Amino acid sequence: DIVMTQTPLSLSVTPGQPASISCKSSQSLLHSNGRTFLFWYLQKAGQSPQLLIYEVSNRFSGVPERFSGSGSGTDFTLKISRVEAEDVGVYYCMQSIQFPVTFGGGTKVEIK
């Protein structure tokens, strides 16, 4: 199974400041078709997960531009350029290049 390791476990951020979350996979997520199957989700309290970024760096419909994804192979990063109060919650990375699909352990983001 591909292990997804997220860091940090938690993050306390001042509104307006940037934030960054790392996700490392135990195997490359680059498919032979050239696509990389790494996704980022935000789960707000009491809600289902919502997709932020698909295939490393593509913002999903309606996702604010302050969210960006980068990386390749086994190392990936989610960045929030200026954190807002509505960004609190738990962020997860996920790989779907092979079964079983696996998630990172989550990063809890809170506002200072």
Add this chain to the structure above:
Amino acid sequence: QVHLVESGGGVVQPGGSLRLSCAASGFNFSSSGMHWVRQAPGKGLQWVAFIRYDANNKYYADSVRGRFTISRDNSKNTLSLQMNNLRAEDTAVYYCSLVALHWGQGTLVIVSS
């Protein structure tokens, strides 16, 4: 607009069975792969199963293989998860997901005596 609505959750005794359903609308269900993902109370996300658009391929997490069966009815735009021989560790909110892009609101399964 994609809409996924799970149902069928509840309280069941260990060893019992439950069948979850997911009603899908707003997209071409019969052309879409679907996942079940669960989340135990206070824990992270755990993938459970996937079914290809035509049901020709199904994949399961090791923890549920042989006990859970994923299926779909493309004529009714419905995804199902038959859960047998349930264990306490299966207690979770179960989400259906459209190829991990869109998620339902989840249905809670509690396995307890």
